[in-house]
Amino acid sequence: MGKGVFQVPQAVNEPIKSYAPGTPEREAVLKAYKELYNSKIEVPLYIGSEEIKTGDTAPMNPPHDHQHHLGDYHKASKEHVEKAIKVAMEAREKWANLEWEQRAAVFLKAAELIAGPYRYKINAATMIGQSKNIFQAEIDSACELIDFLRFNVEYMTRIYEEQPESSSDAWNRLEYRPLEGFVYAVSPFNFTAIAGNLPSAPALMGNVGIWKPSDSQVYSAQVIMEVFKEAGLPDGVINMVMGDPKMISDVILENRDFAGLHFTGSTTVFKNLWKQIGNNIHNYRSYPRIVGETGGKDFIIAHPSARPKQVATAISRGAFEFQGQKCSAASRVYIPKSMWEEVKEYVVEDVNSFKMGSPEDMGNFITAVIHEASFDKLAKFIDAAKNDSDAEIVVGGNYNKSKGWFVEPTVILTDNPKYSTMCTELFGPVVTVYLYEDDQWNETLKLVDDSEYALTGAILSQDRYAAAEATKALQNAAGNFYINDKPTGAVVGQQPFGGARGSGTNDKAGSILNLYRWISPRTIKETFVTPTDYRYPFLGE
Numbered sequence: 150m151g152k153g154v155f156q157v158p159q160a161v162n163e164p165i166k167s168y169a170p171g172t173p174e175r176e177a178v179l180k181a182y183k184e185l186y187n188s189k190i191e192v193p194l195y196i197g198s199e200e201i202k203t204g205d206t207a208p209m210n211p212p213h214d215h216q217h218h219l220g221d222y223h224k225a226s227k228e229h230v231e232k233a234i235k236v237a238m239e240a241r242e243k244w245a246n247l248e249w250e251q252r253a254a255v256f257l258k259a260a261e262l263i264a265g266p267y268r269y270k271i272n273a274a275t276m277i278g279q280s281k282n283i284f285q286a287e288i289d290s291a292c293e294l295i296d297f298l299r300f301n302v303e304y305m306t307r308i309y310e311e312q313p314e315s316s317s318d319a320w321n322r323l324e325y326r327p328l329e330g331f332v333y334a335v336s337p338f339n340f341t342a343i344a345g346n347l348p349s350a351p352a353l354m355g356n357v358g359i360w361k362p363s364d365s366q367v368y369s370a371q372v373i374m375e376v377f378k379e380a381g382l383p384d385g386v387i388n389m390v391m392g393d394p395k396m397i398s399d400v401i402l403e404n405r406d407f408a409g410l411h412f413t414g415s416t417t418v419f420k421n422l423w424k425q426i427g428n429n430i431h432n433y434r435s436y437p438r439i440v441g442e443t444g445g446k447d448f449i450i451a452h453p454s455a456r457p458k459q460v461a462t463a464i465s466r467g468a469f470e471f472q473g474q475k476c477s478a479a480s481r482v483y484i485p486k487s488m489w490e491e492v493k494e495y496v497v498e499d500v501n502s503f504k505m506g507s508p509e510d511m512g513n514f515i516t517a518v519i520h521e522a523s524f525d526k527l528a529k530f531i532d533a534a535k536n537d538s539d540a541e542i543v544v545g546g547n548y549n550k551s552k553g554w555f556v557e558p559t560v561i562l563t564d565n566p567k568y569s570t571m572c573t574e575l576f577g578p579v580v581t582v583y584l585y586e587d588d589q590w591n592e593t594l595k596l597v598d599d600s601e602y603a604l605t606g607a608i609l610s611q612d613r614y615a616a617a618e619a620t621k622a623l624q625n626a627a628g629n630f631y632i633n634d635k636p637t638g639a640v641v642g643q644q645p646f647g648g649a650r651g652s653g654t655n656d657k658a659g660s661i662l663n664l665y666r667w668i669s670p671r672t673i674k675e676t677f678v679t680p681t682d683y684r685y686p687f688l689g690e
């Protein structure tokens with residue numbers, strides 16, 4: 150620390166701009182959108198001070214207009230990944246020993262750059278590259294990323310303040326060292342904020358690392374790197390590489406200095422990475438920290454006392470915003486038979502009122518899904534539901550990939566609580582409803598709990614006893630549990646996010662708990678008057 154016990158600015162959530170017609174922010178983001186859309190960019194690898202164009206490239210296309218060419222990103226070879234590790238380890242000593250307030254300042258500055266001069270660029274990049282409507286882009290790439298950066302700084306100081314008891318003759322101190330090695334951050338396509346947080350949370354705590362963004366998020370990932378550089382992050386602290394994920398992981402996970410994995414993505418990929426780390430355990434200097442937030446099969450359960458309109462709105466927003474591509478999106482719903490007709494009427498009305506198309510047209514609530522593989526997977530499950538005897542399509546069910554990867558928001562009704570779309574994570578605008586007998590409340594809670602995932606879930610009920618029963622019966626069914634709300638929309642500093650079972654290690658992104666994983670505390674005891682005789686009083690005659 151420098152010469153003072155410094156206090157950081159109090160973290161506050163970034164206010165969400167409305168982008169309503171006539172507002173200056175609407176005009177500004179549309180201008181940024183047009184500019185980006187009509188220019189071609191090349192995304193290099195960021196290794197130390199170098200921006201490397203390898204010549205081995207892949208194209209970037211907006212999911213809602215897949216024939217449009219936004220530019221290309223460069224892919225790493227094995228040698229580039231090795232170089233990134235070397236450069237990170239060379240940067241480590243200086244960064245790890247820099248005073249915390251200097252590290253804090255870099256990330257606080259990054260937050261303000263996103264809140265101000267980079268806001269429309271990062272939002273427009275997220276709208277274009279990940280097909281988010283402006284509201285979804287604003288709450289993610291601007292507000293949530295700003296919140297991660299600001300709140301993590303405050304949490305870091307809280308950790309540092311946590312110190313052991315001392316006595317007058319001995320002073321005990323805890324020093325929160327970064328890990329002895331580098332951290333590997335692997336991020337998903339669906340949140341620009343998560344992509345920014347995965348490498349920056351460990352870096353804030355003094356770590357260096359390699360960040361591998363998703364192939365489908367490189368476009369906004371580049372803006373994040375631009376912001377970090379502008380904020381003064383020293384070269385080599387965060388190195389961004391793209392390319393074959395398996396090759397990159399193979400090189401990184403066999404390195405002796407690999408010290409931690411900060412992952413968000415699907416359950417299968419995470420489990421395989423964990424296994425690979427286990428197989429390499431004898432090679433490492435330290436036991437690596439493994440943090441992974443993974444898939445979900447998030448639920449809504451309505452008690453017979455719930456208000457049908459509220460249940461319907463929780464479904465329409467919870468299942469379909471960002472085309473259902475939130476890890477928290479509702480994808481299985483349990484409704485009492487007596488309530489269904491009314492809920493169905495409202496949901497069908499909502500879905501029929503959704504407009505779908507490019508995010509540039511701000512009247513569109515729904516845009517495209519991320520890529521062809523996702524489109525094809527969703528089409529397959531929708532077609533199966535059309536043919537299976539235990540399922541029917543209530544609304545939606547069409548898809549069209551001629552211009553973009555457009556899948557209509559779809560509600561499936563099933564009388565089989567274990568129907569495939571009640572159990573498999575689809576990660577798209579498809580929600581399945583199962584109707585239960587009104588007097589089977591307790592049995593239905595057991596059904597809800599019986600899932601390999603445990604990320605988010607919601608109960609809607611006017612009956613307090615029923616809400617209490619569900620809270621207890623479903624205590625292990627969700628890491629983020631909502632009462633009378635939709636299961637999406639966690640806010641940093643307010644609802645720490647993460648789930649257990651197959652949904653992750655539940656280290657709660659955007660909370661103090663996550664930051665503990667990126668430090669290795671050293672206890673220092675200093676004795677003021679050092680003993681000079683080994684004999685204790687009990688040895689006396």
Ligand code: NAD
Nearest residue numbers: 336337338362363394395398414415418442443444445476
């Ligand atoms: P994904 O698993 O396909 O990809 C995630 C990352 O892993 C990407 O960077 C990808 O390139 C990389 N990857 C893929 N194969 C790999 C391999 N063999 N070795 C190493 N890395 C590999 O996930 P996605 O489609 O980008 O994101 C959607 C998934 O993420 C969903 O399952 C969703 O539930 C989950 N998710 C979870 C949370 C959470 O907080 N729990 C948040 C966001 C997304």
